[in-house]
Amino acid sequence: MEDSGGRPVTMAQVAVAAGVSIPTVSRVINGSAPVADETRKAVLHSIELLGYHPNPMARGLSRGHSDTVLVILPHITEPSTTLRLSGLIGVLRNSPYELHVVDLERPVADRLRPIGEIVLQNRPAGVVIISLPPDDEDHRRFRDAGVPIVLVDSPSPEIPSDSVDDVAGGEMATRHLITLGHTRIGFIGDREETAIGVPASANRRRGYERAMSTARLSVRPEYVCTAPHGTKTAEELADQMLALEEPPSAIFAASDVQAFGVLAAARGVGVRVPNELSVIGFDDIDAASLMGLTTIRQPLEVSGCRAGMQLLELLGHPAEGELPEFPPLELVPRDTTAPAASTDAGSGTFEHEEITVR
Amino acid sequence: MEDSGGRPVTMAQVAVAAGVSIPTVSRVINGSAPVADETRKAVLHSIELLGYHPNPMARGLSRGHSDTVLVILPHITEPSTTLRLSGLIGVLRNSPYELHVVDLERPVADRLRPIGEIVLQNRPAGVVIISLPPDDEDHRRFRDAGVPIVLVDSPSPEIPSDSVDDVAGGEMATRHLITLGHTRIGFIGDREETAIGVPASANRRRGYERAMSTARLSVRPEYVCTAPHGTKTAEELADQMLALEEPPSAIFAASDVQAFGVLAAARGVGVRVPNELSVIGFDDIDAASLMGLTTIRQPLEVSGCRAGMQLLELLGHPAEGELPEFPPLELVPRDTTAPAASTDAGSGTFEHEEITVR
């Protein structure tokens, strides 16, 4: 219930209404010091009556920080990012913190503001950075700022972080294809930006290369293509690859979103999946199971959830419940991968491996 | 460059470094009053040198509001919501406002905090509410708070808002099926909550009913099912419906996400789409084209973009460029709808219509 002027009720008004001083009101609100039961009741009653809500800016100014958790992420519509964010939001909902989001829209404008600077500007209580590896400069600023930070999906020597072994994941995906008898295996991933970017795709490619070399399979340059992240761009890449004189019989896409592009390209040129082309993705976003896409599953929602809980811990407001475990990468075989046609099998020299799928 | 104590540089420090008073620093930062060119340069130099960033809370406390736009939404992982949010983020990026997100996670916990209260608590500069119709109480609070508000995806008599005619959309979808010769048409939508919720699904159902009655087709109760929003729940509903003695030959799902559930159910029981079952969704999210889903396209990203621009206008910081137009609903025919099998056609009495697809 604000006065008609539209200006919010202040703590001072509550104080006079309850017949106490301002600090007393502050104490009952924050439980920062004992208050007589009777006074507390009077204060609570006035708060209710006046519809008082503490001014977060005044509080923040006094305390030296806001009650805000800043989340910095590369692109909010990216399904894997959205899922991570969702996990984070879930745990923050039951905390005293509000959520500030800064979307760097990385695929479009590459890091306009350095992360460290964003943090400095916002004075949040804590920070979660999703899929964006801080550089040394950022680390320095974080240290100076003294703000608790948790990283999601990027490893760091000095900041708490969960991350998956993308190299191993890339290897796992590629090995699946090799095990199915494929030898002409393509890779489609993100174009590696000049600046430090999300290194997941590059690492998955490294895993691909490692699996290929382990199997003594050649990595043809024309089989490794990158472009800015996206379904459309991946489709174009796949189009080119499928138009090669000797096209690959299998493609590992560095993400599900890109795998969908490969699927679209195959459909476009009439290449049947999985009969003529096997496709495997990475992430296991919701749409992957809808599309029957074979993929490597990595923890997404859980990663955000864990980050939130770890941050709350650092902030001295531990969330209820156990920290959920961080599950390992897992091959999820579905309908887009199949054994290589016999013409393809045997054309390379590789050790045969058992399919270790469950 | 903070002092080693980790405490941020203040305006006062900049002032002494530049040999001017605090208000002068404030003036060059905000351009709120003329400053001699020489002094300005000195100030700017000190700011740069010290790595100064204004404290947003102090600023907000002084000004009476934060530099924050509060976005309230029902569920961030819902693709349509994410797309809307993305449009909003795009325009806010080039503004002086930060983005605060409150996810009500409506499907799970129905409106824990009234929207009006959230606004009151946060003291944002402006508010965008996505897919969540404020009630009278909320309206009253908004009026009192005097904060600029824009609604996305819900109509309002007193608040600027874009919204689509869901009834017409539901009618359009259903008419498409009728035109294809279907008479046994099912509807799958959201369970209508007790409290005011997102009315889109209910309105689309109304459109469905209207189209059916216009075509003199009966709406069988067992053909109209609702459940909490989601692919999984929709799949269960579709399972039941397909298990009916006389199952529908076509289903209109109130959203693409639910249509995917219908597709999954059909696949599960071996019903071929579109030969034995036509399916149409609503929204045209990215996954829809991937899945080849016939659907009704509504503006999603544009709706967020427009809301952002309208809000910036209200805030006195108009964004560059024209307000993009709000495109009308559009039928997007793809691979999941087809003419009814001849056994079905003619079993009902309906006027034949031309397919008016482009």
Next chain:
DNA sequence: CTGAAAGCGCTTACAG
């Protein structure tokens, strides 16, 4: 258990 006082870091009239 409670209050008077100082201070958080800005902005905004008010003088000059």
Next chain:
DNA sequence: CTGAAAGCGCTTACAG
């Protein structure tokens, strides 16, 4: 064009 002063609404020692 520039500075001294007051104030935004809280929190936090400091007394009592």
